[in-house]
Amino acid sequence: MFAFAAVLTAFSVIVVLAAEPAPPQPALRRWSHPAEESSRSVRRWFEELPAALQYSEVRFKDGDDARWAQPTWDDADWEVRGFWALPARAGVQWVRFRVRMGTDGRMALPAGIMISTVRAYELYWDGVLLGSSGVPGTDRESEQVGRVDEWYSIPGAMRGPGEHVVAMRTSSYRVGFPAATSGFRFLLDEPALLQGKVLREAFVPTLAAGALCMVGLAGLILWLATARRPTLLLLGGVCLSGAVMQTMQAFRWFFHYPADWHYPVLAAMVALVGVQGIFMVAFVVMHFDVPRRRWVLGGLVPVFATVSWLSPERMNLEGVWILAVGIVVSLGCAGWAVWRRRRGAWPVALGVAASAILLVFEAEDFRASFFLKFLPVLIGLISSLALQLQDERRRAREAQLTAARMEIELLKKNLQPHFLLNTLTAVSEVIEQDPAGAVKFIDDLAGELRSLALMSGERLVPFKRELDLCRAHLKVISRRTGREIGLAVEGVDEEALVPPALFLTLIENGLVHQQAPDRVNFRLVAQPGGAGMRYSFLSPGPTRKLAGRPGGGTGLRYIKARLEESFAGRWTLSQGAVDTGWETVISWHPEPATGGEA
Amino acid sequence: MKLVLIEDEPLVAQRLARFCREILAGGLEKLHAAATFDEAAAWLAENPVDVALLDLNLEGQDGMELLKRSVASSFHTIIVSANTDRALEAFQYGVIDFVPKPFSRERLAAALERVRHPGARAAFAARNLAVKKAGRVELVAMDDVLYVQGAGNYSELVLANGRRELHDKTLEKLEAILPADFERIHKSYLVRMSAVKALHASEGSHYEAELKNGVCLPISRARYKELREKLQ
Numbered sequence: 001m002f003a004f005a006a007v008l009t010a011f012s013v014i015v016v017l018a019a020e021p022a023p024p025q026p027a028l029r030r031w032s033h034p035a036e037e038s039s040r041s042v043r044r045w046f047e048e049l050p051a052a053l054q055y056s057e058v059r060f061k062d063g064d065d066a067r068w069a070q071p072t073w074d075d076a077d078w079e080v081r082g083f084w085a086l087p088a089r090a091g092v093q094w095v096r097f098r099v100r101m102g103t104d105g106r107m108a109l110p111a112g113i114m115i116s117t118v119r120a121y122e123l124y125w126d127g128v129l130l131g132s133s134g135v136p137g138t139d140r141e142s143e144q145v146g147r148v149d150e151w152y153s154i155p156g157a158m159r160g161p162g163e164h165v166v167a168m169r170t171s172s173y174r175v176g177f178p179a180a181t182s183g184f185r186f187l188l189d190e191p192a193l194l195q196g197k198v199l200r201e202a203f204v205p206t207l208a209a210g211a212l213c214m215v216g217l218a219g220l221i222l223w224l225a226t227a228r229r230p231t232l233l234l235l236g237g238v239c240l241s242g243a244v245m246q247t248m249q250a251f252r253w254f255f256h257y258p259a260d261w262h263y264p265v266l267a268a269m270v271a272l273v274g275v276q277g278i279f280m281v282a283f284v285v286m287h288f289d290v291p292r293r294r295w296v297l298g299g300l301v302p303v304f305a306t307v308s309w310l311s312p313e314r315m316n317l318e319g320v321w322i323l324a325v326g327i328v329v330s331l332g333c334a335g336w337a338v339w340r341r342r343r344g345a346w347p348v349a350l351g352v353a354a355s356a357i358l359l360v361f362e363a364e365d366f367r368a369s370f371f372l373k374f375l376p377v378l379i380g381l382i383s384s385l386a387l388q389l390q391d392e393r394r395r396a397r398e399a400q401l402t403a404a405r406m407e408i409e410l411l412k413k414n415l416q417p418h419f420l421l422n423t424l425t426a427v428s429e430v431i432e433q434d435p436a437g438a439v440k441f442i443d444d445l446a447g448e449l450r451s452l453a454l455m456s457g458e459r460l461v462p463f464k465r466e467l468d469l470c471r472a473h474l475k476v477i478s479r480r481t482g483r484e485i486g487l488a489v490e491g492v493d494e495e496a497l498v499p500p501a502l503f504l505t506l507i508e509n510g511l512v513h514q515q516a517p518d519r520v521n522f523r524l525v526a527q528p529g530g531a532g533m534r535y536s537f538l539s540p541g542p543t544r545k546l547a548g549r550p551g552g553g554t555g556l557r558y559i560k561a562r563l564e565e566s567f568a569g570r571w572t573l574s575q576g577a578v579d580t581g582w583e584t585v586i587s588w589h590p591e592p593a594t595g596g597e598a
Numbered sequence: 599m600k601l602v603l604i605e606d607e608p609l610v611a612q613r614l615a616r617f618c619r620e621i622l623a624g625g626l627e628k629l630h631a632a633a634t635f636d637e638a639a640a641w642l643a644e645n646p647v648d649v650a651l652l653d654l655n656l657e658g659q660d661g662m663e664l665l666k667r668s669v670a671s672s673f674h675t676i677i678v679s680a681n682t683d684r685a686l687e688a689f690q691y692g693v694i695d696f697v698p699k700p701f702s703r704e705r706l707a708a709a710l711e712r713v714r715h716p717g718a719r720a721a722f723a724a725r726n727l728a729v730k731k732a733g734r735v736e737l738v739a740m741d742d743v744l745y746v747q748g749a750g751n752y753s754e755l756v757l758a759n760g761r762r763e764l765h766d767k768t769l770e771k772l773e774a775i776l777p778a779d780f781e782r783i784h785k786s787y788l789v790r791m792s793a794v795k796a797l798h799a800s801e802g803s804h805y806e807a808e809l810k811n812g813v814c815l816p817i818s819r820a821r822y823k824e825l826r827e828k829l830q
Contacts, residue, residue, distance in 0.1 A: 418655070421680035422607070425700035429613035482608040 029098065030057045034186075037082070042185060045197065049189050052107055056098040056163075058083055064092040064138075064169065069124035071165035084183030086119070088172045092136050095168045099188060101161070109159040112191035113152040114198075117184040118177065118259040120146050121170035125154055134259065136171035143173045145260045148252065149198075153191060176263030202253035208371030209246040215378070216240035231287045231388075235381055237279035245272035246371060273319040274304045277326025283381055284330045284348060287388070288337035300329065319370075320359065327356050327377070334380075343391050344384030351380020402565060407457055409558050410501050426480045441479050448472035455500035459566050464494040467524075470504050474522075477511060483518040485511075491526040496533065497590065499562035503537060505555045506584055510539025514581055517541065532570070532589025540581040563588060599714065600628040600647040604638045605678070607653075610699070614651055614678065614706070621707045625714070635664045642671070649674045649694075649713045655681065665691055666735045670728035672751065672766040674774070676709045691737075692724030692775045716770065723777035727755065729763045738763055745815060746772055746780070746788040758793075758811070783807055783817045783825060797826050 031054040035046035059078035067073055075096045086093060101107035113130070115123065120134030120143050133146025158164075168184070175182050187194060216239030223232035248269050251257070257265070278300055285293040307321045331352045337345035354376035362369065423445055430438040451469040455461050467489060474485045487507070507522055516539070523538040563571040563586070571588035599622055605611040611631050618629055630645065632638035638650070650673050654661045661681075665688060668675040674694040677685075678701065685696040695709035712718045726737040738755060747754045748769035755763040765772065773780070773788055780788045789807060797817065798806045805817035807825070817825060 417682075418680045421682075421699045422610075425613070425680070426607055426609040428700045429609045433612075480607050480609060 031055070031100070031103070034188075039084075045185060045187060048193070048197065049187060050101065050110060052102045053110075053188060054100050054103070055186075058095055058097045060086065061094045061096075062087075062091060063094070065094075068094045068096070069129070069167045069169070070127045072127075082183070083186065085181050086170070086172070086183050088175055088177070088180055088182045090172075091138050092169060092171045095170060095184075096165060098163045098165050100163045105163055106161045108161055109154065109164060110188055110190045110193075111153050111156070111159060112187075112189055112194045113154065114149065114187040114189075114194045115152070115184055116149045116187075117182070118148060118175040118262050119170045119172040119182055119184065120144060120174070120259070121168045121184075123152060124165075124167040124169075125158060126164050127167075128158065130154065136169050137173065138171070140173040143171050145174045145258050147256045148259045148262045149256050151191065151194065174260045176260055198253050202250050204369060204371055205246040205249035209243045209250060212239040212243035212246060212371070212378075215382070216243055231283055231385060234279050234283040234286065235385065238276055238283060238381070239378070241272045241276040241279060242371070242374060245269050245276070248272075249370070270308065270319045270322065273322050274308075277304065277322055280326050280377065280381075281329045281333065284333040284337070284352075287348070287381075287384060288333060288340075288342045288345060290333045290336060296329065296333070300326070323374075324356075324359060327352055327359065330377070331356060344387035347383035347387070348380040351376040351378070351383075354380075399565075402561060403459065406459075406558070406562060406565060409561075410452070410456060423476060423480060441476075444472065444475045444479060448476055452501070458500055460497035461500045462494060463492050463496050463498050466498050466500065466503055467492070467494070469501065470507055470522075473504055473507060483516075483520070485516070485519075486521040488521040488523045489526075490524070492524060492535075493526070493533075497566075499559075499566050502559055502562055502586075503535075505559050506537050506539065509553070509555045510582065513544055514539045514541040515544050516581070529587050530589065532587060534585065534587040536583055536585045538578070538581050538583050543577060543582060559586075599625050599649065599710075600645070601626065601649055601651065602630045602632065602638050602642060602645075602647045602673075603651040604632050604635055605651070605653040606633045610653065610678075617703045617706045618651075618710070620703065621710055635667070639667075642673075647673045649676060649710070651676050651678050651697075653677075654679050662687075663735075665693070666728045666737070669693060669724075670730045670735045670766060672768070672771070674713050674771055676713070678706075686722060689720060689722035690725040692720075692727055694720045694774055696721075712774065718774060719778070720775045724775045727763075727765060727772075729755070729765050731763075740777060744790055744793045744809060744811070744813075746776075748786040748788075781821075781825065781828070783815065783821055785818060787815050789815060791828065794829060797822065797829060 033046075033051070033053060034049060034055045035043055037055070038046045057080050059075045060081040061068065061075070061078045068075075073096075078094075078096065081095075083095075086095065099109060101109055113123070115121070115133070117133075120132075120136045122132040122136065123130045131150070131152045133150045135142075135144040137143030166186070172182050187197075189197075216236045219232050219236030219239060223229060223236060226232070248265055252262075252265070278297065281300055282293075282297055284290070285296055290296065303325055304322050307325055310321075331349065334345060334349035334352055338349050355373055358373045358376070362373075427438060427441055427445070430441050448469065451465065451472050454465060455469065467487070470487050474487055477483075478485050503524060510516070510522060520540045522540065525536050525538075527534050527536075560573065563573065567588040567590065570590075571586065573584065573586045575582065575584040577583075601618055601622075603611060603614050603618070605614060611633075615629060615631055619626060628645070628647070630638070630641055630647075632641060635652070642650075650668055650671070652664070652668055652675055654665055654677055665675070665677070669692040675692075676695045676697060677688050677693050678697045678699060679685075679688075680699040682696075682698045685698070688696050694712050697705055697709050712720065723740070725740045727740060727743070728735050729738055730736075738757065742757045742759070743755050744758050745756050746765075746769060747756060749764075751766075751768060753765045753767060753769050753772055755765055757763065769782075769786070769788060773782060776788060779790050779792055781791050783789050789809075793809050793811075794807050795810045796808045798808060798814075799822065800806065803819055805819060805822045806814045807817050808814050
């Protein structure tokens with residue numbers, strides 16, 4: 001019996017010994033500086049960590065066991081996974097990796113840890129719980145969210161030379177991100193340096209938010225104060241949406257918001273980039289009057305949506321691609337404007353192109369340096385707007401000057417010394433020979449001057465007044481020359497508007513250039529023509545040989561300038577010899593046919 | 599005095615004619631009124647006159663062309679015009695006077711007096727002389743003229759480069775519009791005094807002016823002493 005028991009025991013021992021798995025071989029650690037393993041978009045965070053710092057590979061295990069926190073726990077059979085390849089919404093998981101300073105691990109480690117993640121976790125350092133962010137759980141209800149960024153410090157006694165084991169117990173039911181995996185950014189450095197990094201990260205977005213906000217508000221105020229120019233509103237929109245987006249970017253670093261805010265915040269930022277892209281394209285399209293603007297703008301929304309949908313994994317890149325699409329469309333429109341020689345097209349084209357180049361070279365580090373990338377576009381848009389405003393001011397000034405010059409021309413027409421002196425010479429003869437006739441003569445002259453005075457400063461006068469002026473002038477001329485020169489009018493609406501002294505100028509030209517008989521009539525015939533009226537004016541008699549009919553004397557220049565002033569681009573003038581004299585045909589239509597600004 | 603007046607406004611023509619008759623009274627031999635220069639030219643071809651009263655609109659090219667044609671003629675030209683701003687220019691072409699419109703009888707009398715009075719000169723001397731050449735009118739710069747030689751009803755302008763140009767005006771009429779530097783040294787010669795190198799008196803009361811280019815011109819005995827004083 002005893003012997004049986006002894007045999008059984010021995011057997012049992014053998015069986016147990018046989019059943020006991022062979023002690024695992026120590027896992028082969030792969031050591032590297034964390035910057036080597038990180039993706040481009042976050043590499044800047046790791047590049048400045050101590051040069052001697054080394055992380056081992058990351059090992060992952062599904063399930064939950066408190067012993068897994070222990071540094072002595074053998075994780076050789078755990079799955080090797082990257083920091084960012086942890087399955088989302090898949091129960092409690094453990095992650096283990098090791099850190100050391102120098103290849104021999106003889107240096108002490110820095111005292112600070114900064115972890116950025118949307119996951120809930122507990123952090124163990126050599127088996128000691130350093131802290132936690134939220135509470136990991138096995139479902140959405142049992143999990144509690146932590147903060148997206150957290151800082152921990154390692155007590156001095158725990159960070160001496162050698163390898164240290166970091167273990168994290170984690171779950172991710174509240175990450176919000178639709179992607180199938182999520183992960184950690186784990187930084188190990190002196191606490192002050194980690195804080196400095198955060199400040200630096202916050203600096204550009206803070207600056208950008210302030211700057212964009214100011215420019216945007218300036219655009220809105222200018223829009224309200226001036227003539228409600230839509231491009232000012234759009235510029236304001238571009239800047240203010242950018243300012244809000246950058247405020248959200250900076251917000252993270254000043255108010256350490258809960259981890260489950262992160263996804264909505266990033267989604268809102270992507271949406272804001274989309275809004276900004278639409279404003280930017282709309283600005284270019286409106287500014288340069290690009291044809292089919294509704295198609296261009298209407299097409300952008302589905303394109304943006306498609307781009308977002310095609311890249312659901314990486315929040316960062318959605319914004320980049322949306323901005324890239326906006327920039328490509330803007331570049332196309334600006335290129336079109338350059339080709340059509342639109343004023344201010346070059347600054348926009350150059351600014352957009354510069355932004356495109358910056359974007360291509362550093363696509364992934366997008367949100368943090370958004371402002372620097374967008375700055376060339378902004379400068380281009382503002383420069384172009386400034387050029388356009390400058391142009392408009394110049395045109396307005398020129399129009400003012402033209403109007404002033406026209407008024408002077410008008411006064412000169414009959415107040416010109418030559419006309420008055422010649423008339424006075426005739427008057428002085430009549431005074432001596434026929435005092436009663438002289439009074440009538442002076443009355444006629446006064447009549448003409450009064451007609452003229454009534455018109456000074458007017459851009460348009462009723463035909464009745466124009467015809468009165470012409471007849472008054474012909475009366476004076478008839479008295480002076482002893483001829484009987486009249487004006488026959490057909491079909492003219494006396495209430496219709498006409499630039500002052502237009503037909504008076506044609507009469508003056510006729511008197512100078514045509515050799516008319518002593519009793520004669522000028523003829524003005526109005527007919528509907530095209531969208532407006534057509535006026536044909538006949539100066540009777542053959543053209544004087546000596547004088548000829550130059551293409552553009554001062555009289556004709558006055559007429560053309562007056563027509564352009566009131567009917568810009570909507571008038572025509574032609575003239576030539578006919579059997580009975582010299583015919584001038586002028587037509588214009590008073591209202592723009594298509595509602596476009598002339 | 600024979601007169602032609604060219605004025606297209608009947609009231610002004612009437613006034614000019616009336617004043618001329620009143621001013622010249624018995625001195626007026628003939629007065630013809632025409633509305634245009636072309637109309638007057640046909641008449642002038644048959645009827646030589648002493649002076650033309652010419653109304654010109656000097657603003658345009660045409661006015662200046664007519665002015666040149668008029669001053670190139672044998673008669674004196676008095677411009678009657680409202681374009682007073684062009685008066686100096688008109689004088690430079692050699693008009694004897696410029697009467698601005700509106701004009702008084704006194705102003706017109708003063709103009710006619712310049713024509714009537716021998717030795718009277720224009721208020722401003724001509725700087726160019728218009729000469730007729732092959733049916734066209736050309737301008738000779740006054741600065742190029744060394745001396746003028748009378749040749750009956752016309753004159754010959756002798757230029758510094760040796761060229762000679764005929765002018766329809768008599769020596770007397772030219773004298774009235776030439777710069778003061780030109781002196782009548784002989785009944786047939788008007789000389790630019792600055793071109794004279796020396797005066798010579800030779801035997802037999804024969805006087806000569808030697809020009810800087812070596813040409814010698816006769817001097818009338820009556821003028822010699824006065825000229826010598828001027829030259830010194």
